[in-house]
Amino acid sequence: DTGVSQNPRHKITKRGQNVTFRCDPISEHNRLYWYRQTLGQGPEFLTYFQNEAQLEKSRLLSDRFSAERPKGSFSTLEIQRTEQGDSAMYLCASSQRGTGGGYTFGSGTRLTVV
Amino acid sequence: DAKTTQPPSMDCAEGRAANLPCNHSTISGNEYVYWYRQIHSQGPQYIIHGLKNNETNEMASLIITEDRKSSTLILPHATLRDTAVYYCIDVAGGADGLTFGKGTHLIIQP
Numbered sequence: 001d002t003g004v005s006q007n008p009r010h011k012i013t014k015r016g017q018n019v020t021f022r023c024d025p026i027s028e029h030n031r032l033y034w035y036r037q038t039l040g041q042g043p044e045f046l047t048y049f050q051n052e053a054q055l056e057k058s059r060l061l062s063d064r065f066s067a068e069r070p071k072g073s074f075s076t077l078e079i080q081r082t083e084q085g086d087s088a089m090y091l092c093a094s095s096q097r098g099t100g101g102g103y104t105f106g107s108g109t110r111l112t113v114v
Numbered sequence: 115d116a117k118t119t120q121p122p123s124m125d126c127a128e129g130r131a132a133n134l135p136c137n138h139s140t141i142s143g144n145e146y147v148y149w150y151r152q153i154h155s156q157g158p159q160y161i162i163h164g165l166k167n168n169e170t171n172e173m174a175s176l177i178i179t180e181d182r183k184s185s186t187l188i189l190p191h192a193t194l195r196d197t198a199v200y201y202c203i204d205v206a207g208g209a210d211g212l213t214f215g216k217g218t219h220l221i222i223q224p
Binding site: 004033040041042043044045048055056091092093100101102103104105106107108 | 116146148155156157158159160163199201203205207210211212213214215216217
């Protein structure tokens with residue numbers, strides 16, 4: 001297992017377009033998290049899954065954002081009608097329930113909305 | 115919002131020990147102290163964590179004061195590759211997410 005994989009690494013899109021990112025967690029991890037990070041700030045929590053169930057969503061996750069984790073394996077994060085303020089690094093992390101705060105992060109997808 | 119307080123930046127000479135402080139003024143009894151770092155253009159990387167006792171692993175040492183209101187991450191022999199943003203986070207057992215602050219930008223000088 002090579003860790004948490006995110007695709008694509010970079011995405012440039014025009015304002016108003018839809019984008020989708022993918023995260024493949026470590027296979028034995030049942031928890032998966034999405035974070036967003038803007039320049040000069042620490043990562044901000046967006047949402048998390050335990051297996052296929054989405055258990056918590058931050059108020060940062062507006063109606064234009066949707067995340068799925070079908071079958072409890074990989075996850076996708078979709079942003080509809082992108083805005084310039086959506087430009088950020090989107091990070092995925094996974095962990096095994098019961099291991100506390102020891103998460104493994106991917107390298108992120110950098111989104112630029114022009 | 116993040117519950118911990120860290121200096122925004124620090125410098126350290128290559129080969130010397132880097133000591134990164136963190137204040138945990140509101141830490142509660144069931145919260146662990148976690149440290150992560152983030153190298154430019156990468157995701158955060160777990161370093162070490164502890165509850166009350168000092169901890170050491172292959173990456174670093176963690177010193178937690180007796181009252182648990184502050185901690186220090188020690189990189190014993192800093193290298194240029196240790197240049198990164200370092201985050202300390204209070205994490206409750208069974209927590210559902212990490213709350214990051216802005217961290218400390220550690221710059222290792224050659």
